[in-house]
Each structure stands twice: as structure tokens, then as C-alpha cells.
Amino acid sequence: MKIAIIGGGISGVATAFYLKRFSPTNEITVFEREPDFGGKLKTVKKYGFSIEIGANGFLSNKPDTLDLVRDAGLEHLLMPSSDKARKRFIFDKGKLHQLPENPKAFLKTKLLSPIGKLRVLFEFVIPAKKSDTEESLQDFGYRRVGKEMTNVFLDAMTAGVFASTPEKLSVNAAFPAVVKLEKEHGGLFKGMLAKKKKEAGPGGILMSFKGGVSTFIEALAASFSFNKKLNCEVTKVKKLGLKWLVEASDGTQEEFDKIVIATPAFVAARLLKEEDEELCELLKTIEYSPVAVVALGYDNLPHPLDGFGLLTTKRSGIPVLGILWDSSIFPDRAENGNKLLRVMIGGQRQPLLALKEEDELLNIGTGGISETMGVYEEPLLKHVVRWHKAIPNYAVGHLALIDRIFGRVARLKGLYLNSNAYKGVSFNDCVKNSKETALKIISE
Numbered sequence: 001m002k003i004a005i006i007g008g009g010i011s012g013v014a015t016a017f018y019l020k021r022f023s024p025t026n027e028i029t030v031f032e033r034e035p036d037f038g039g040k041l042k043t044v045k046k047y048g049f050s051i052e053i054g055a056n057g058f059l060s061n062k063p064d065t066l067d068l069v070r071d072a073g074l075e076h077l078l079m080p081s082s083d084k085a086r087k088r089f090i091f092d093k094g095k096l097h098q099l100p101e102n103p104k105a106f107l108k109t110k111l112l113s114p115i116g117k118l119r120v121l122f123e124f125v126i127p128a129k130k131s132d133t134e135e136s137l138q139d140f141g142y143r144r145v146g147k148e149m150t151n152v153f154l155d156a157m158t159a160g161v162f163a164s165t166p167e168k169l170s171v172n173a174a175f176p177a178v179v180k181l182e183k184e185h186g187g188l189f190k191g192m193l194a195k196k197k198k199e200a201g202p203g204g205i206l207m208s209f210k211g212g213v214s215t216f217i218e219a220l221a222a223s224f225s226f227n228k229k230l231n232c233e234v235t236k237v238k239k240l241g242l243k244w245l246v247e248a249s250d251g252t253q254e255e256f257d258k259i260v261i262a263t264p265a266f267v268a269a270r271l272l273k274e275e276d277e278e279l280c281e282l283l284k285t286i287e288y289s290p291v292a293v294v295a296l297g298y299d300n301l302p303h304p305l306d307g308f309g310l311l312t313t314k315r316s317g318i319p320v321l322g323i324l325w326d327s328s329i330f331p332d333r334a335e336n337g338n339k340l341l342r343v344m345i346g347g348q349r350q351p352l353l354a355l356k357e358e359d360e361l362l363n364i365g366t367g368g369i370s371e372t373m374g375v376y377e378e379p380l381l382k383h384v385v386r387w388h389k390a391i392p393n394y395a396v397g398h399l400a401l402i403d404r405i406f407g408r409v410a411r412l413k414g415l416y417l418n419s420n421a422y423k424g425v426s427f428n429d430c431v432k433n434s435k436e437t438a439l440k441i442i443s444e
């Protein structure tokens with residue numbers, strides 16, 4: 001079977017890998033617009049620093065990426081995050097607070113008032129929601145753990161993971177496991193206790209790869225045979241009887257039995273416009289959050305960077321979403337004992353900030369570091385990445401939208417959609433969905 005994959009991010013490359021593994025006679029071609037595979041997984045090397053322009057790793061509490069690494073024989077590239085990175089901080093109301101790691105620390109934290117803490121404990125007796133209608137993370141949080149907990153912990157976490165805000169995110173689409181806890185056990189505490197009894201064992205840690213995520217993507221792409229069409233933007237796809245015609249910027253016009261569109265949803269919308277106008281309109285409604293990543297490298301930083309980094313709350317009024325202490329998380333990200341920080345700016349909280357000029361973003365980044373960490377040293381390295389459409393924002397109604405999108409896709413035989421736009425944003429989710437897409441393709 002001849003299969004084209006459009007988009008060579010992790011979703012595209014992992015789908016190609018599993019298609020080849022499940023059925024070695026498949027002839028796979030991956031079209032990628034950029035000179036390298038990886039998409040949002042890419043490492044830039046500069047002045048002895050390894051800068052991740054997007055994701056810096058994946059969590060080990062889900063098996064998907066670890067399985068892919070093992071399946072490709074690339075375990076030797078794995079790198080766990082340093083023990084120094086277990087402490088996390090939240091910047092709230094002008095102060096940095098360590099994120100409480102156990103119930104005793106939670107009772108002591110100054111992040112919540114005594115009433116806010118009591119309200120969280122009250123979660124035990126809040127009845128479960130009866131209906132399955134989608135709800136924002138904010139409504140869910142206010143209902144279960146109260147306003148304070150939502151506006152501090154859930155707000156900071158949403159900014160860190162989704163570059164979103166609790167009011168703009170569907171809890172059902174973004175955190176299905178949390179919704180399941182309520183549904184199956186009647187509440188979050190009850191669910192967590194039940195799970196703890198069943199699954200005694202260590203929780204997950206952040207994992208990455210020696211030298212950065214690009215090392216892995218390059219090794220994965222080299223671990224199996226497929227046609228690599230780099231610097232090659234697909235401009236059109238067209239159904240021709242039982243086949244699909246793919247047209248690309250290098251003049252390619254080739255027919256395939258099946259195609260997988262592994263680009264962001266707005267690109268899929270463009271490509272499918274002539275095939276299915278309604279599908280195109282649905283795809284266009286998936287919104288994306290802009291994010292700027294400001295990397296700052298230091299050769300003279302006295303700050304110990306003892307932890308993972310910090311997230312901010314909206315009510316702190318600060319123009320950064322968070323600061324990752326990258327060289328503490330993965331020490332090889334900075335050579336010679338130098339230190340590397342990455343500042344995240346924008347998201348749904350302050351979308352326009354992410355689109356500012358580079359100089360302004362550098363000022364916001366260094367200003368954010370001074371205000372939250374008291375660091376005023378001049379960085380040796382300054383590197384800015386602006387993502388106009390960084391991360392899909394799973395708004396309330398996302399699950400219903402995805403049902404409609406995949407309903408239309410099912411009518412176009414031989415077409416598959418697979419990227420972070422639909423069923424999970426994390427590295428692990430992308431790998432899981434890629435394996436499932438490959439299985440679906442070979443079974444149909």
C-alpha cells in the first residue's frame with residue numbers, strides 16, 4: 001500500500017514508524033515543509049546551549065513515548081530529568097512559593113487562605129455532576145475545589161501545560177482522566193484514594209533525550225525506511241476515485257492509496273477545502289494559542305536554580321506564563337556549568353504579547369526573570385522563538401467538534417487526520433494517537 005503522510009512533526013513521523021512496523025511492505029512518504037523533521041520538537045544549538053523551541057520532554061507515567069523509544073531501539077538516548085528538578089514554584093501576589101508536594105505542605109502553604117484550603121477539603125462531600133455535558137476547567141474547578149484553588153493552582157497549571165486559562169479550556173477534552181475520576185468515584189479525592197490503593201508505585205517524571213529532543217526525532221527517522229520529502233510543502237490533496245492525489249511545492253504530483261494529514265488543523269482545512277467545504281469550516285474552528293519562547297543563557301548566574309522552574313498566576317499580573325530552569329532539569333542543556341532559562345510568554349492569558357517584536361519579548365523575558373527570581377545579570381545567549389499558533393486550545397465543545405470532524409472524515413475513504421489538534425496535545429498523546437492511526441489504517 002502507498003501511503004502519504006503530510007507533516008513531519010512527532011505525529012507524522014510516529015505514524016510512519018508504526019505503519020512500517022505493523023506492515024513492512026507499506027511504501028510510506030512523509031512530506032515536511034521544513035528542512036528537518038520534528039515540528040514543535042526541535043533543538044537549536046547556540047554558544048554551547050541546547051535550546052528547545054517547543055517541548056522539552058514527556059512524562060514517564062504514560063507508556064506511549066517510552067514504548068516508541070524501545071520499539072525503535074533508542075533507549076540509549078533516554079535522559080531522565082535531574083533530581084534537582086523535583087521542586088516547582090508558583091509566583092503569586094509578588095512572591096515565589098514552593099508548590100506543596102504533600103498534604104502537610106499543602107496545609108502550610110501561603111498560596112491559599114485558610115478558607116481556600118477548607119474549601120478544597122470540602123471536595124470530599126461535593127456530589128458528582130450528573131450530566132456528561134462539556135464544562136470549562138473553571139466551572140469544574142469552582143464546583144469541586146473552589147474559586148481560590150482554581151484561580152491559583154489550576155490557573156498556573158493551565159498556563160504551563162496548555163498556554164490557556166481555566167475559563168477557555170474544556171476540562172473534558174484537556175483533562176479527561178480528571179473528569180473520569182469524578183464520574184467513576186464520585187469525586188477527585190475519593191478517586192485518587194481508590195487509585196492509590198490499586199496502583200502503588202512511583203509517579204511519573206519528566207524524561208527527554210541526550211542532547212535534546214531533536215536527537216530522538218533524527219534517530220527515529222533514521223531507524224526505518226521511508227521516502228523523506230523535506231523542504232516540501234503540500235499545497236493540495238484531491239480524491240481521484242479510490243486514490244488520493246498529493247501536490248507539493250517541489251512539483252510532485254503523486255497518487256497514494258491512503259493519506260494522513262498530520263499538520264495543524266488550519267493547514268488541514270486549507271488542504272481539504274475543495275474536497276469538503278463543511279469539514280474545512282469545522283477544522284478552522286479549532287483555535288490556537290500564540291506563545292513566545294525566550295531562551296536566556298548565562299555564564300555568571302549566582303542563582304542556584306534549585307528546581308524545575310516557576311509558573312505564574314493571572315492575578316499576579318506579570319507578563320510571563322512561566323520560566324523553565326532548563327539547565328537544572330536537564331544539565332546537558334548548558335555546557336561548562338552555564339545556566340539556561342526559558343521564559344514562556346503569551347498564551348490565552350495575554351495572546352498579543354506573544355506576537356511582539358523580538359526586542360520587546362527579550363525585555364519582557366528579562367524583566368520577568370528579575371521580578372520573579374531577583375536575577376539582573378546580563379545573559380550571554382538570547383534566543384527568541386515566536387509561535388503565532390503554538391498549541392491548540394481545546395475550548396468547551398471540543399469533544400463534540402471532534403466527533404463532527406471525524407464523522408466527516410469517515411466519509412472520505414482513505415483520508416486520516418492525526419495531529420495534536422484533535423485528541424491530546426502532549427508528546428505522549430501524539431505518540432498514542434499515531435499508533436492508533438497506524439493500526440486503523442492497516443485494518444481498513
Ligand SMILES: Cc1cc2nc3c(=O)[nH]c(=O)nc-3n(C[C@H](O)[C@H](O)[C@H](O)COP(=O)(O)OP(=O)(O)OC[C@H]3O[C@@H](n4cnc5c(N)ncnc54)[C@H](O)[C@@H]3O)c2cc1C
Pocket residue numbers: 006007008009010011012031032033034037038039040041053054055056057058059232233234235262263264267291293387390391418419420421425426427428430
Ligand atoms: C512552546 C511549546 C512547549 C511545549 N512543551 C511540551 C512539553 O514539555 N511536553 C509535551 O508533552 N508537550 C509539549 N508541547 C506540545 C507538543 O510539543 C506538541 O503538541 C507536539 O509536538 C505536536 O506534534 P504534531 O506532530 O502533532 O504537530 P507539529 O509539531 O506542529 O507538526 C506539524 C508539522 O507539519 C508541517 N507542515 C505544516 N504544513 C505543512 C504542509 N502544507 N506540507 C508539509 N508539511 C507541513 C510542519 O512544518 C510541522 O513539522 C509544547 C508545545 C509548544 C509549542
